[in-house]
Amino acid sequence: MTVVDALRRPEYTGADRCWPCTAVNLAIVLLVSLLAVPVSGPGAVLVLTGGVALIYLRGYVVPGTPAFAPRLVRALGLAPYFEHVAPTPRSRPDRESDDLAADHDPAALLDAMLRAGVLRDGDDGDLYLTDKFEAAWTDEMATLRDADEAALATATAAVVPFDGEGSVQFDGISVEGEDGVVWLRPVHARADVAAVRAMEQFGVPERIRAPAASPLRLFTPECPDCGGVLAETTVTDGCCGGTMNPSETPNRRVVACDDCGVEVRDLGVVGVDEQRPDD
Structure with a gap:
C-alpha cells in the first residue's frame, strides 16, 4: 500500500x-x-x-x-x-458481510453459550456475560488493540470458517477465499476476533465460534477500539447529515464509544416524531 x-x-x-x-x-x-x-x-x-x-x-x-x-x-x-x-x-464493497459467518441457528448458539459459561441467565430474565468470559473477552480486545490493521486482517482470516487471505480494503478488513468472502469494519473485526479467541478458551466448539461472534456484539463490554465506555446515542446518516434539509435527515440510534465515537452497534432508525435519547 x-x-x-x-x-x-x-x-x-x-x-x-x-x-x-x-x-x-x-x-x-x-x-x-x-x-x-x-x-x-x-x-x-x-x-x-x-x-x-x-x-x-x-x-x-x-x-x-x-x-x-x-x-x-x-x-x-x-x-x-x-x-x-x-x-x-x-x-463500501458489495461483498460486505458484517459477520464472520452469516448462517447460524440462534437456539443452538444460545444453548452452546450457556453450556460453555459464556452467557448466564439473570434474575430479571435477561441474558448477561459471565464475569469470567467478560474478562477473557476484554483481555483479547486489549491485545488486538495493539495490532495494526494488517495484523488484524491476518487474525481475522485465522478465525473465519473457511480458508482465505486477509487484507485491508475499503477502510475495512477483508477476507477472501474460494468458499467465502467477509468484510468487516475494523471495530467489528477486533470485537469478533477477540470473542472467538475467548470462546476457544471456554471450550466452545469451533463450528459455533464464528457464527456466535456477531450475536455476542449485543453484549460488548467496552469499546473494542480504545477500551472506552459504550453508551446509546443518535447519529445522522451521511458524511455530513443526509440531505440539506435537517427535517429530512435520517437519524439512527447506535451504541457508540463515549471516548472515540466509534459505532459498535446499530439500533435502528429514529422516526421524525419518535422520542430520542439524550446524547
Missing part, C-alpha cells in the same frame, strides 16, 4: 464527495495560506498545495468538518449551490 493509498478516504470522495465539506475546507486552506504569505512565501505555497491535495484524496482536511460544514453552508445561505451527495454502496 502506497502513502497515497493510505491517505485516500473513498467514502468521502468521488461520487460520495460532500460538496459543503469540500467548499468549507478549500476556503479554510486558502485563508491559512494567505495568512502564511507574510511569514514565508514557500510555506504558503506548501500549505495551499498540501491542503488541496488532502482535500482531493480525503474529502476534507479540517478535523470535525462533517459536523460543522453543512450547518455553516446553510447559515450562509449557500445550500442551494452545494447539493449534498449521500453515500452510495461504492463507499
